[in-house]
Amino acid sequence: MAPDPKLRSADLPSQKQVIELLDGEFARAGYEIDQVVVDAAARPPRITIVADGDNGLDLDSVAELSRTASELLDQLDRTGDTPYVLEVTSPGVDRPLTEHKHFRRARGRKVELTLADGAQLTGRVGQGDTESVEIVVRDGRDFAVRRIELADVVKAVVQVEFSPPSPRELELAGETGKGA
Template sequence: MTERSTGLPSQRQVVELLDDEFARAGYEIEDVVIDAAARPARITVVADGDQGLDLDAAATLSRSASELLDSVDDNATPYVLEVTSPGVDRPLTDEKHFRRARGRKVDMVLSDGTQLTGRIGETSGGAVRLVVRDGRDLAVREISLDTITKAVVQVEFSPPNQRELELAGQTGKEAPQ
């Protein structure tokens, strides 16, 4: 059974319909998940941008997405629409993910098996600067993105070390996202 036979648009159709609207607002669609088996059916649009996706932006995007989706087919199956961010547990896989996570603490594994924990700094030219502990000091390592096999942002419950933020290129006044 295809998604279209359920009265719901396909993943491709949702992306094609919403992509320009999201881009104008400064966001890109990372994923679309359609759960036709849920009652009511659920369409989840995962979006992200360089400034992150806050609740106000998600609500605004949700309203415009709902209007666009509703305009396609008045006889469509009822559904719940959710616009959400990727969440902190999403692995960092693209240069844009590292750029958007600047200032955040991350655990990563390199292709040679090395495991590192550090704070993400500037990302450019296919490399990320990572602020790491070097004994009692802090050091900045430049790591080629193509040598990173796994990277996941860590949730922090206390404020980051001010020196780490400075080395990561953050003033400390802006909160890591």
């Protein structure tokens, strides 16, 4: 397969090259690369790296990963004197939860689920495994834990919360000591 002429004209590395170059360093820092977008058509050209880890991605980590990525990318002959914007970012709250690791990282967070049978469910992510996840849901004035098979989840998105969850809800989610 011939290289993309847009990438060649901008002298930027390919998505695959960026991942191969940075994956090990990001992993050593405790993060994994979720996505790389190389946009040579943008002015200036842009390389965006979306990274995530089990404890999220704070601003200090973004800065450190950005420095590491910049140093390694600057060593490539391909970039030469071509100016480009490098952005290291987290997936954001609007990223759908599609894999076990996404649910694991969202543990303790409120999510909205759409199930294969069309049912919609809002609850807090609890413990899980590669096949299922526990969701803490309202049950009258109390809470209950439902085990949901990941194969039955059609859509899952983290919800933004403006008030702290109840200690009981967090306890059921396995997040004792993190709430109000």
